[in-house]
Amino acid sequence: MQAVLDYLKRNQARFVAELCDYLRFPSVSAQPQHKKDMRACAAWLVHHARQIGLEARVYPTAGHPIVVAKTPVSAALRRGKPRPHFMIYGHYDVQPPEPLDLWKSPPFAPRIQGRSIYARGSMDNKGQNFVHFKAVEAYL
16 A cells, blocks of 8 residues: 555646646536537546556447546456456536636636645546546556
């Protein structure tokens, strides 16, 4: 476990930068003008998941695309020694940011103040979703 914690600490600055990249997508599923942003965000997530060693792909739907990522099949599993499985659910869409005049900075331009990041989705749900990706990356 210490190796995982050390990895997380060593890579914290990169993780924050990557989270900010993720938060810049105006992936507002409730507004049709953001359909392209939803697809772009899904593609970014797939690319990111692959970079950390996951198998990932986008699945088109009648609505917005979904992203499925999973760990690759391990040698242990191929030898008949299955590992425990778990599933993490998260969504990459965000609520509309309006009214914009209530924001102190643009909602899709992450602003770091102290130990906080202010942007639409930084907590619900991109921030939470991203933490899961980083935990998996550190473990792998």
